[in-house]
Amino acid sequence: MKPVLSNQQHQTASSLVGFSTFEISVPSLPPGIVINDPANVEHVLKNNDIFIKGEFFRIRSWDLFGNGIINADGDLWKIQRKAGLRFFSNANLRNFIDNVVPPILLDTEEFLDSAVRKGRVIDLQIVLLDLTTRLMGNMAYDMDMPASLPFSKSFDFASGATGERFQNPFWKLKEFILGAPLRRAVFDIKKFGNSIVSAAIQKRKSDHGSSKTDIQRNSDPLQNNLINSLLDHINDHQVVADAAMNYLSAGTDTTAQSLTWTFYLLMRHPDAREKVLSELRSTFTEANHVLPLSFDTVQPSHLPYIAAVFNESLRFYPPVPVELKESTAETTFPDGTWLPKGSVVMWATWAMGRSKNTWGDDADKFRPERWLIAGDEGEPLVLKTMSAFAFPVFNGGPRACLGKRMAELLAVHVIASLIWKYDFAEVFDKEAILGETPKERRSQNSLTLPMEGGLPCYVRRKDSGAGESS
Template sequence: MCQQIFGERTFEISVPSLPPGVVVNSPDVLEYVLRNEASITKGEFFRARSWDLFGYGIINATGDLWRAQRKAGLKFFSGTNLEIMIEDVLPEVYQDATIKTLREAAEDRSVVDLQKVFHDLTTTVVGHMAYDMDIDASSPFSKAFDHASSQIGFRFQNPLFRLTEFFAGSSFRASLVEVKRFGKQIVTEARKRRAKEAFESLVNNSHEEEDKFQQQREDPNADHIGPGFGTLIDSLIESLAEPTIVADAALNFLSAGRDTTAQSFTWTFYALLRNPESLRQVQNEIDAVSNVNDKAIDINVSQLQPGSLPYTTAVFYESLRLYPPVPFEIKQTVQDVTLPDGTSLPTGAIVVWCIWALNRSTATFGPDAHEYRPDRWLERDNDGRLHFTGNNRSVGEFPVFNGGPRSCLGKKMAEMMASWVLVRFLADWDFDEVNDGLNMDSDTGERRSANSLTLPMEGGLPVRVRKRKVRSSGEYVPPSVEAEDEIRIG
């Protein structure tokens, strides 16, 4: 609504007891904000509300502490780790747990929450890859973190949150205790493992192992000991000396890696189920590229590149555009600033931009900006071949992955993981949304997002599932012509 009124103009917001602020609507102005981290950064306004959950982690950090965590993150999000996740970890988690859940739902003719399926998947994968731990999405920690994140989201809507929480914040405080306990556990277990590895190296008097351990510390692409790759927690321990800071940093990366990723998958599948023509096209592309048949598909990194799967990549980007996993951002000036449109901001001013609204701007994406149309991210060459053009958008036009010095470290990993999930799930299964009328917007018929700092789907995404049947030639067989002895639901 505000964007319809103000267009791309920056407008002021004023709330009693809070610093002066502006809302940015112009891609050019936003790009300036994103690139000027030194003068517009995470300030006290955001930290005061998020500190209890994120602490010293990268979401709150600035200066040297932020740079140290970013360096550790860059070390983890390496090409080697990306290949291990796609070719080893994801297939293992899918085969060991995900298939069982979907198969049981198909056989029982029961409804399954696809958001929970994705959350379970990303939690397990990130736990293994980043922390060398088995983390259960249904654990007390996961539930506590979800509750705490929701309460932090309410703080940005309630200037009197301290008073409110004093009288009605007992469950929130209990959740924070559980979250911090788990953060300490991550660090403790990692330090024990590292100490054991170092001790065994000394006991065996193996110079080769000692050299290998030292190489792991210095080179993110070296052959690794321990879990077989350079974990994020190892990088954080080596970059940050204080265990409390390491724990906060670990929790920040865990939140970004599992929550926003699972939510983006949920909204992507929701969009496809609401747009059957797009679903048909992405399945056709997947079938052609992966040569789908009745046997299991081995998916490697090269198959998941935008050049191999342009339409699949466009589907993910279009879903991110309409349902950005972080719907709004807040920063604060640390000195007087003049924005490119002439807006003058004093030190301490709040700068807000709504990614949800920017991504639906008709000025940027055309008169059909509110429609789901993956083709907007594609173009054809002279030979008629599709090419993905998403990288041609400036960070101001498409700020889903942030930009400037704080650009998303896990962008490539999220893109590749999304392509893997789309290929694997849509090659194996057919889904039907269960339109139960719950958690739906009465005016639009769209599913609502829950209150949070991110964009979880309220009530999840209930679906019915059946095994997808594909002829050996790779041609998709519609459910309507399946044999009678096939499992059919709904």
């Protein structure tokens, strides 16, 4: 049974204009609709019992995500979210920014310094992925996980292959014939997830005979990591392994990709880059050439322009460009659209971020200032809060992203640190070298939004003159 669309033209899912609702007419998808109106998105995100991941999504993503939180519904989702809530506590976030980030970020800077000395081109996307993977590994699993691990390549490959399943109605036939590389990648991913759980269980056993009590462990941010929280809440170790890999993907790939697009936009908009430096100079007037970055000083409210740059980058390049849900009951949307049980509903965060209805006539322009409100005379700028349903980058409602605050704090920290110390310049293609306008970089096929071909660039170390170029 097809959805009945009130006062709407029946168009294909590719016709994303304004706040209209469209019937899906795509061979690989079941009957459903594409929504663009924030009010309709709010209806979906607030009704977690009506709109679930569903079998259409779960069947295609099962190999990669298993019973992890990305795939889960109902009680299985609730218990994993409860474990995540404990991990993303304020105490853990403070420990993350003040103790975990600085030494690993220093390793990143040493790598960049080496590239400067040798005059090497770097792939900034790989550099940032290595940074976020090591950070999440240390904080969540008490393990050092460089992105060079075979697991990372396997996950990247499997994510792309899984994304293709949503586009190809004959994916099962294709993988029956050509699916060996994907099966090997999934095997590597599962093996790595199980190794995380095994290592954590072994450590818990060794700690059991020590003087640490459960109360002491729960009050210690270094011990109250994600894997311990998952093991405390979930008895099935395979589910724990699936959940661990889901959280690892959400905490590394999406953050690294978002930072990659942010630095790309700053390279393409030197005026915004100069405003970042200006904010740092005016905020840290006593810095003595070293920024005193900490949990307190990287709050978005403390460095609002840098936070606005990150938000504007997310508006253009959301890490999850398309979302899909399945209805468990018939429902009527705020615009009058009726949807029967078992249908799917999609919204493109990527398209919503470019909607002139929401963002104005300059929606196609990179303008961080749209996120800022001028204070009274002499007062600092204030970061504007946007509805999670008009700007659903971090989802909203009951399934709002648990790692939102961690991602924002880390982004401000990394942007401030690297822009203060380094100049980055893109390695352009032949057209740009010949004087033509450089092509806009594209994303590769994936469930998330990695930059196709990475972000090759030149890097130069600034002198110690408070962010001034040498």
